[in-house]
Amino acid sequence: MNETNAWEKYGKKELDEVFAFGEDYRHFLSKNKIERECCAEAVKLAKKKGYKDLREVVKKKGKLKSGDKVYAVNMDKSIVLFHIGKKPLEDGMNIIGAHIDSPRLDIKQNPLYESDGMVLLDTHYYGGIKKYQWTTLPLAIHGVVCLADGTKINVTIGEEDTDPVMCVTEILIHLAAEQLEKKGNKVVEGEALDLLVGNYSPKKKDKDKDSKDRIKKNILSILEKKYGFKEEDFASSELEVVPAGPARNLGFDESMILGYGHDDKCCAYPSLIAQLELDATPERTAVTLLVDKEEIGSVGATGMTSNFFENMVAELLDRMGAYSELTLRRALANSAMLSSDVNSAFDVNYASAFEKRNTSFLGRGIVITKFTGARGKSGSNDANAEYLAKVRNSFDKDKVVYQTAELGKVDVGGGGTIAYILAKYGMEVVDCGIAVLSMHAPYEVLSKADLYEAKKAYKAFLVHMK
Secondary structure, three states: OOOOOHHHHOOHHHHHHHHHHHHHHHHHHHHOOOHHHHHHHHHHHHHHOOOEEHHHHHHOOOOOOOOOEEEEEEOOOEEEEEEOOOOOHHHOEEEEEEEOOOOEEEEEEEEEEEEOOEEEEEEEEEOOOOHHHHOOOOEEEEEEEEOOOOOEEEEEEOOOOOOOOEEOOOOOHHHOOOHHHOOHHHOOOHHHOOEEEEOOOOOOOHHHOOOOOHHHHHHHHHHHHHHOOOHHHHHHEEEEEEEOOOOEEEOOOOOEEEEOOHHHHHHHHHHHHHHHOOOOOOOOEEEEEEEOOHHHOOOOOOOOOOOHHHHHHHHHHHHOOOOOHHHHHHHHHOOEEEEOOOEEEOOHHHHHHOOHHHOEOOOOOEEEEOOOEEHHHEOOOOOOHHHHHHHHHHHHHOOOOEEEOOOOOOOOOOEOOOHHHHHOOOOEEEEEEOEEEOOOOOOEEEEHHHHHHHHHHHHHHHHHOO
């Protein structure tokens, strides 16, 4: 099978492109750590490329035709982009779909409390994490607080050099004998992932000598003066706790990137850029879909199981004067999709978890994953051989370096993606993404070569898939 090292095929010009694209992505990853930020940046980039808001087109009863470019945002946390092709939508679309949520800590709705001279924020972890990995890291807070009057306050604390950061504390090794006897999933419990946010209270005045929670009151005063919200406003907030600071180049050769949220922004970003770089009208309508909630089962109004995508395709057909229920069903069923999601790269330090003949490796290009799911292919989307041949053909036309893999040994683990959800429409779908080391850790690793090949692959798919 293909064991091509992508780095070895690059000439000077293409090598420069690899590193330049890696730098673009590194800045994107550093700036856009949560779904809302990714959506806002996608809209900004799309508008520069001439995309119009589909909902505005609908509102104004505008018409759409071949060559037009539109986008639609769902609750600021999911987005779909359409570049309308030459062929009727009924003939199907070429779709790339990724998710823009990542494992993290979420601040609870009644989170702030003072205990023994410290003020903490109570959290609930989101997605699959090793909880002990989140202690003693510098952490930032991103998200929104919505006041009762409807005012929305965007919050980012911990990313600037002048910002404070927060952390989850850890017990010192000298007192950890009992902790070290526990299994990994119990070393740090979920309810112990509370965020340390304060320790100081102003000098006491006589009238304050017996007052309780004086440190908490000081923190609340800071939140109101500096950020504009009160304790009760936590009830209508979405505040996500993520590692603070930028993604970094990794290795003496700077061939890799270490950062938070590669899963799955490292697939979402090249998907978006591939879509935006389509200057000529494609044969089939090109679609990029970036969604929320994959890490907790793709549920909710902003997850892939919602009807958002289906509804937007219906709106698109209507503005093209071609809507009917049957046409919508045909458009979906005749489509082809790449579920652009990551795979687990072979890790030399944990080689026993992998079967090397069917494992992805850093630097060997984008990964085609025929099936996901767990043992016995449970919960899997198992792509057809005929479709895989078409995908390979589209990649070969643009000389994309690719590899095939599954996620670990058969009885060791597995994982899910959004592939099976789109497959319910009858469209052909396969997972195709980037190999990542240390997946779901606060900091993950990828190869810049694989990132570059991903953009090439997604663009080739949008252009050549028939």
